[in-house]
Amino acid sequence: MARTRRKIGEILKRWGVINDQQIEEALATIKKTGQRTGEALIELGYAKETDIAKALASQFDMEYIDLDQPDAINKENISLLPADVVKKYLVLPLEQVNGRLKVLIHDPMDLETLDNLRFRMNCEIDTALGARTKIKEYIDHLLGDAKLDIDQTVRALTLDAHAHSIDIQTPVTETPNETKKDAYDAQQAPIIRLVHQIITSAINSRTSDIHIEPFFDRVRLRYRIDGVCHERNRIPKRTHPAVIARLKIMAGVKVEEKRIPQDGRIKVKIHNEIVDIRFAVCPSHHGEGCVMRILRRESAQVGLANLGLQDDTRQAFERIIRRPNGIFLVTGPTGSGKTTTLYTALDVLNQPNRKIITAEDPVEYNLAGINQCQINEHIGLSFARVLRAMLRQAPNIILVGEIRDKEVADVAIQAALTGHLVFSTLHTNDAPSAITRLIEMGVKPFLVASSIQAVMAQRLTRILCPHCKVPDPTPNPRLLRLCGFRERDLQGKTIYKPVGCDQCSSTGYFGRKGVYELMQMNTELRELSFKRAPINQIRAAAAASGMRNLLGDAKLKILDGLTTPEEVARITQVEGTFEFNDEETSHG
Ligand SMILES: [Zn+2]
Incomplete structure (x- = not known):
């Protein structure tokens, strides 16, 4: 122009x-x-x-x-x-x-x-x-969004002429809801309230991470719910330093240090429950940004029924994990629920007559009755070394957090071939690729062929909120095609779409379940591994043996009204780009 x-x-x-x-x-x-x-x-x-x-x-x-x-x-x-x-x-x-x-x-x-x-x-x-x-x-009115309290506080702050002169030097150590009214300067009250509401609202909406990101002209507040970031109200730019300072005080890190990243823990009491939050603050061009990961006890709940396996896959899964030896691999990108699947398997197997040992980085949840060991490369506690030490303790079942290199793979295979059941994970997109990945790592093909019992690839898909989902009379044909539906697949079937209600924090989805691809090794697959066959041959043989692939499993979830073509397209197409690219506060 x-x-x-x-x-x-x-x-x-x-x-x-x-x-x-x-x-x-x-x-x-x-x-x-x-x-x-x-x-x-x-x-x-x-x-x-x-x-x-x-x-x-x-x-x-x-x-x-x-x-x-x-x-x-x-x-x-x-x-x-x-x-x-x-x-x-x-x-x-x-x-x-x-x-x-x-x-x-x-x-x-x-x-x-x-x-x-x-x-x-x-x-x-x-x-x-x-x-x-x-x-x-207008949107709140039409889509019935329950207003967050944050809105009102932000508005109040915007109107509050004194807010820009907030004194951030006075330390306040009490948790917000226990703070006595006269214990702090009156000008800090709105900031303390805002921070408290940011955290409360996150906890009420099943948020796993809170992101506060400063830009040139605004401060973005995002909540990650069921793995997807949702933008919430913006924080007024001029209150941003005070909000960060308040969080730093709560996390017990240095308020005046603004040049280096700092980590801390925040404990808050909300709904009479102590909530643990991992806090990381990091300098950026437009001020300090922070990520808070809310650590919830209930997320450690594991159970075979919660995984969302189809009946046939579930029966096969139970059969495989009860074998006396061999390797069972779970594959997928970071954040695809691999650990939950493995913990579920251990939970099923956790009997007094079985000795179970794990080597993990990090140990994510504590499992009662299981010996868990934290890997620490800095002090020489590598996966391979811990694994060798573990074998001397005569376990029945071993969980190795991740097969990262040939050395770990070799020890895991030795364990599997000497009468142990070994569970581990690998970063591959699908199940057949695990075979070629191990061989590329330098593991001898005959060892791969003889030790691997099964490989399960997985992703997490958001599950439609049962309170507000509605049939979609005109599902998007492009998305249906992306999911691999043909017209006859859909005859007499109902596709559902998300709406959003109070129960699901207006996201339309509630919780996540896995979609799975379970490849069980058979004679043909072992022979192909042994011969270093190319990946497409292995894939074809797995399909011929009846393996339902990830997309096939996802389609069943759509037809069961559990998720949407849009969500499945998101996890299969967008993966690795913007939606999944947010920084993780955990390892990996
Ligand atoms: Zn809902």
């Missing part, structure tokens, strides 16, 4: 909303806070959010839509986008014409959202502009 964009202040001045002096004041504020002009004007109380939105629309030559007008938009059209997309990106679908989708957005500069929408919906996106708060209210 050749035309120079008029500054937003000038537009508002021309409209008679603000005067020169107010613009100067806003500019001075921006210099200090790094806010956008609009944000500064709203906070100074010189303009309303709707004024800014109108001015932005004018500046960017966009259509402005006033949601306060009755029938401003067609409510029915909200179903043009999945509920999770609408909530995640705060966009309202307006209409679909000639394969182009028109949406109402609140930030013309947010090209990332448009990119994501284009990718997700596989079509071109047109835009109109509205005020953020109005859009959010």
